[in-house]
Amino acid sequence: MCVGFKPRFEVRVRPVVSGDAEGEVIFVNKYISFLGDLDSERGILHGHGCISGKLMVFLGMKGSTVGPYVIYSLSKKSLAPSGMIVKEVDPLLITGCVLSNIPLAIADEWSKLSNVLQNYCSGRRCIGKLLCREGLLIIE
Amino acid sequence: MxxxxxxxxxxxxxxxxxxxxxxxxxxxxxxxxxxxxxxxxxxxxxxxxxxxxxxxxxxxxxxxxxxxxxxxxxxxxxxxxxxxxxxxxxxxxxxxxxxxxxxxxxxxxxxxxxxxxxxxxxxxxxxxxxxxxxxxxxxxxxxxxxxxxxxxxxxxxxxxxxxxxxxxxxxxxxRDNRVPEVLFNVKVSDGVDLGFLGLIIGELTGSKVPYISNLRFKCTYELKQFLASLGTTSNTPMAVIQGVTPDYKELIRGVEFKDVYDLGSESIKSYVKEFRENVLTGNGLYLIGCPHLSFNELVEVLRYAVGVVEKGGSSIDVRGRELWVTTYEGFINDEVVKLINKLLRYNVKVVTNGCAVVSRLDSIKVDYVVTDSVKASSYISRLSRIPTLVLPRVDVLNTYFLNKINY
The missing domain is CATH 3.30.499 (Aconitase; domain 3)
Known part of the structure; x- marks a missing residue:
């Protein structure tokens, strides 16, 4: 019997806001302003679609100090992502994630992670599992 | 932790x-x-x-x-x-x-x-x-x-x-993070608007703590304006200022500055020009009180304004203009009430607990702003997208009451 090959990638991460999260990966290779780039009423990131329940991988947060409030508001409406993995954290992003109970981790091996996501996940649905206790992000 | x-x-x-x-x-x-x-x-x-x-x-x-x-x-x-x-x-x-x-x-x-x-x-x-x-x-x-x-x-x-x-x-x-990293030697002549100087130093220092030497402040008003401007263009939470910062001598002891800037009156002139070139038409808001006025400043501004209207008499025409003096609650004593009453018919408002910068002035049909605050001008032109003009405080008042718009 032939079992289909299923690639699996592991990337080490450093948890900042602990917890486990799972979801379809949304990869945005840039800094995101939660005030300007996001439709917080519908949970849609302009140019990337719905972020609700998904695992967001992006460079970090930029811009307005209103960002934490937007994350909090998304979470109250059950529109928030399930977890966030970033290259760089800043106080505002951490604030938003703690207030909303969203696991957040830093990917120190950012170039490895972005290579995997760009090559393997481009044009297909990838599922990510963020395991903060183990310090791991698993991409399938 | x-x-x-x-x-x-x-x-x-x-x-x-x-x-x-x-x-x-x-x-x-x-x-x-x-x-x-x-x-x-x-x-x-x-x-x-x-x-x-x-x-x-x-x-x-x-x-x-x-x-x-x-x-x-x-x-x-x-x-x-x-x-x-x-x-x-x-x-x-x-x-x-x-x-x-x-x-x-x-x-x-x-x-x-x-x-x-x-x-x-x-x-x-x-x-x-x-x-x-x-x-x-x-x-x-x-x-x-x-x-x-x-x-x-x-x-x-x-x-x-x-x-x-x-x-x-x-x-x-x-304490270690309070030690300055960039040196600014300042030599400016009297009468230079230090608000503009703050803007320049803020841009050059970025997020590093600057040491500012040789700069003299005549009054708290100048110091407030200077720091407010510095905070507009820089992220630094602190500037070590010779003769002002209480422990400045200890903070600079042994520091060898790698980045050194010499700033004179000339450095400021191009900035001043940029803030004074706007064409102002329509309905104007004249704004004093960014940062908020202290009690002494408030009384000083109101007294000056009353002086101008008493001298100007019936020739004063403030149509199409309004003057906001912004401060916080707690200053209203008999003298202030008397002064305000004398100014009411000239569209003067003492606004308490309010800030024009965060007010989206375009939504309430303000066409331009004249202010003594470089910080207010800088933010209002970006947030409310209307032209602004920065003048010394006394000239804001003179221009407001006497309708001399060209500076």
């Missing part, structure tokens, strides 16, 4: 849900920034309370945290909010005003005592006192002039510090 017994208990919920949540945020942020412990603060100052900036998301959060039992653990003040009164009869939408009032109501319930951008006037901190302030001009004043210690707390962090009386110990709470 090391936590004291009280902090452990607070984190475990013994002081209520809101304090536990607030402390959790502060600890996580602190850990991410490498802080080893928290620091007790004696005064928190909250920014970001204008509905026009924080919107429904911010309103929702502030109401939720207060409804969850979030009350001030230490003395707490907040920034001024959008101006609620009209401009020449044009008001903000009632819905917007009501939402702003809901934010203020929640903050009152939290225990906010004053709404002003000059918390150092309502409760001057002592030398060496730790603070959690979020307003850039106030943070610069506290660190650089009073020798108190505060980072520029971002977003909701000052609010969370108000509820817990704590912030993370990093940045300029640590």
């Amino acid at each position: 090391y936590l004291t017994n009280v902090e452990e208990r607070m984190l475990n919920g013994e002081y209520g849900y809101a304090r536990a949540l607030a402390l959790k945020v502060i600890v996580r942020v602190g850990e991410a920034l490498g802080a080893e412990e928290l620091v007790e603060v004696s005064h928190a100052h909250i920014s970001g309370i204008s509905y026009l900036n924080i919107g429904d998301a911010g309103l929702e959060f502030i109401e939720d945290i207060v409804n969850a039992g979030g009350t001030a653990y230490v003395f707490t003040s907040a920034n001024p909010y959008m101006v609620l009164s009209d401009f020449l009869g044009n008001k903000h939408d009632d819905k917007v005003i009501n939402k702003q009032l809901r934010i203020v109501d929640a903050l009152n319930r939290l225990g906010v005592k004053f709404y002003t951008c000059v918390p150092y006037n309502v409760r001057p901190p002592r030398y060496g006192e730790h603070l959690a302030w979020a307003e850039s001009n106030a943070v610069l004043y506290a660190n650089s002039v009073l020798g108190a210690l505060s980072n520029k707390e971002g977003g909701p962090l000052a609010l969370l510090a108000a509820i817990t009386g704590r912030t993370y110990k990093s940045g300029v709470h640590l």
Whole structure:
């Protein structure tokens, strides 16, 4: 019997806001302003679609100090992502994630992670599992 | 992170849900920034309370945290909010005003005592006192002039510090981070607007602490304007100023500056030009009080204005113009009332607890702004997208009453 090959990638991460999260990966290779780039009423990131329940991988947060409030508001409406993995954290992003109970981790091996996501996940649905206790992000 | 017994208990919920949540945020942020412990603060100052900036998301959060039992653990003040009164009869939408009032109501319930951008006037901190302030001009004043210690707390962090009386110990709470890295030798002639100088130094220093030597300030007003401008273009929470910063000699001892700038009056001229080239037509707001006026400044401005109108008599025509003098509540004594009454018919308003910068002036049909504040001009032209003109304070008043628009 032939079992289909299923690639699996592991990337080490450093948890900042602990917890486990799972979801379809949304990869945005840039800094995101939660005030300007996001439709917080519908949970849609302009140019990337719905972020609700998904695992967001992006460079970090930029811009307005209103960002934490937007994350909090998304979470109250059950529109928030399930977890966030970033290259760089800043106080505002951490604030938003703690207030909303969203696991957040830093990917120190950012170039490895972005290579995997760009090559393997481009044009297909990838599922990510963020395991903060183990310090791991698993991409399938 | 090391936590004291009280902090452990607070984190475990013994002081209520809101304090536990607030402390959790502060600890996580602190850990991410490498802080080893928290620091007790004696005064928190909250920014970001204008509905026009924080919107429904911010309103929702502030109401939720207060409804969850979030009350001030230490003395707490907040920034001024959008101006609620009209401009020449044009008001903000009632819905917007009501939402702003809901934010203020929640903050009152939290225990906010004053709404002003000059918390150092309502409760001057002592030398060496730790603070959690979020307003850039106030943070610069506290660190650089009073020798108190505060980072520029971002977003909701000052609010969370108000509820817990704590912030993370990093940045300029640590002595080593107060040592300046960039030297500015300043030689400017008398009469130069130091607001513009602040803007230039802020741009050059970036997020590094500057040491400013040879600069003389004639009065607190100049110092306030200078620091407010510096905070407009820079992220630094502090500037070490020769003869002003209480421990400046110790802070510069042994420092070898790699970055050195010499600034003279010439450096400022091109900036001044940029701020004075706008063509102003339509209905104008004349603005004094960014940062908010102290009591002495308020009386001085009102007396000067009364002097001008008494001299000008019936020739004064202020059609199409309004003058706002912004400050905080608590100054209204008999003399101030008398002065205000003499100015009412000249469209003069003493606006308390309000800030023109966070008021989206274009929505209330302001076509241009004339102000003595480089900070106000810089933000208003970007946020409200209307032309602005910066003049010395006396000239703002003269221009307003005597209709001499060209400077």
